[in-house]
Amino acid sequence: MSVKLTNSEQIHNLLDQYDYFLFDCDGVLWLGDHLLPSVPETLDLLKKLNKKCIFVTNNSTKARDDYLSKFRKLGIEGITKDEVFGSSYASAVYVDKILKLSKDKKVWVLGEEGIEKELKELGYTTVGGSDPLLVEDGVKFNPDHPALSNLDEQVGAVLAGLTFNLNYLKLSLTMQYLLKDNKSIPFIATNIDSTFPSKGKLLIGAGSIIETVSFASGRQPDAVCGKPNQAMMNSIKADNEGLRTNPKRGLMIGDRLNTDMKFGRDGGLDTLLVLTGIETEENVLKLQQDVAPTYYAEKIGDLFEYYKK
Ligand SMILES: O=C(O)[C@H](O)[C@H](O)COP(=O)(O)O
Numbered sequence: 001m002s003v004k005l006t007n008s009e010q011i012h013n014l015l016d017q018y019d020y021f022l023f024d025c026d027g028v029l030w031l032g033d034h035l036l037p038s039v040p041e042t043l044d045l046l047k048k049l050n051k052k053c054i055f056v057t058n059n060s061t062k063a064r065d066d067y068l069s070k071f072r073k074l075g076i077e078g079i080t081k082d083e084v085f086g087s088s089y090a091s092a093v094y095v096d097k098i099l100k101l102s103k104d105k106k107v108w109v110l111g112e113e114g115i116e117k118e119l120k121e122l123g124y125t126t127v128g129g130s131d132p133l134l135v136e137d138g139v140k141f142n143p144d145h146p147a148l149s150n151l152d153e154q155v156g157a158v159l160a161g162l163t164f165n166l167n168y169l170k171l172s173l174t175m176q177y178l179l180k181d182n183k184s185i186p187f188i189a190t191n192i193d194s195t196f197p198s199k200g201k202l203l204i205g206a207g208s209i210i211e212t213v214s215f216a217s218g219r220q221p222d223a224v225c226g227k228p229n230q231a232m233m234n235s236i237k238a239d240n241e242g243l244r245t246n247p248k249r250g251l252m253i254g255d256r257l258n259t260d261m262k263f264g265r266d267g268g269l270d271t272l273l274v275l276t277g278i279e280t281e282e283n284v285l286k287l288q289q290d291v292a293p294t295y296y297a298e299k300i301g302d303l304f305e306y307y308k309k
């Protein structure tokens with residue numbers, strides 16, 4: 001049964017128990033550009049207590065550098081690039097190190113600049129993505145659009161993730177690449193999140209967008225690189241020996257059961273679910289023990305707010 005964090009003694013005991021705090025971002029630290037309550041104070045408290053904070057997001061619209069800018073813009077200083085892991089970075093590393101795609105091949109992107117930037121940083125050329133030629137503001141879809149009959153023969157992989165700038169042309173082009181060459185072009189997805197938590201409402205998530213081209217092409221992704229895939233956990237453990245040798249000194253904090261909580265549990269960490277994103281207390285209380293988070297709380301800021309009481 002998950003323990004709800006509601007008092008100072010629980011928080012003091014929790015802070016003594018863990019050295020590594022892995023934070024999901026959307027629905028935990030912020031909702032879009034709205035910082036959630038007492039987040040800076042909580043991160044400052046953890047820093048004062050010499051805790052290691054690492055940020056792990058499935059939101060592929062930004063590259064790691066963009067997240068550093070977002071933290072600074074929201075008044076959170078002192079975070080370094082090696083403390084930020086995103087599904088755009090994890091997917092680009094997959095293309096480079098696992099798929100071993102030759103650098104003279106291109107990657108078709110259904111997604112935003114975060115994916116493009118991480119791929120480019122590894123030396124890849126991308127097509128699609130934020131290309132302005134694929135924006136059809138106010139223009140009726142043209143089934144004879146030249147791009148649909150002039151696919152780029154250099155494309156050697158399709159990488160799909162979250163985009164807020166979706167249109168029928170981008171979906172249709174992605175589908176053409178998934179069907180091309182007898183469906184042989186590798187299909188990589190950044191993450192499976194079905195919804196995107198926004199202020200007070202749930203919007204369409206990357207997983208639902210990817211499901212569209214998956215259903216239409218009759219193909220499932222060959223790899224899904226974000227949480228709960230352990231690739232990012234393994235990278236984090238490779239950089240943090242204390243967590244590698246004793247994962248129970250780590251706490252994974254998130255808002256989604258099938259990504260964040262599974263990611264932490266599968267990595268051998270304890271887990272804290274916060275109710276500021278996707279999940280509800282009612283859902284948590286119905287969970288079987290084997291998938292229930294170790295703890296849950298109304299919001300991450302409760303770590304600070306109860307600590308000082
Ligand atoms: O739709 C998505 O991709 C996800 O809702 C979103 O980006 C999750 O980000 P996270 O909560 O892992 O920071």
Ligand SMILES: [Mg+2]
Nearest residue numbers: 024026027255
């Ligand atoms: Mg989240």
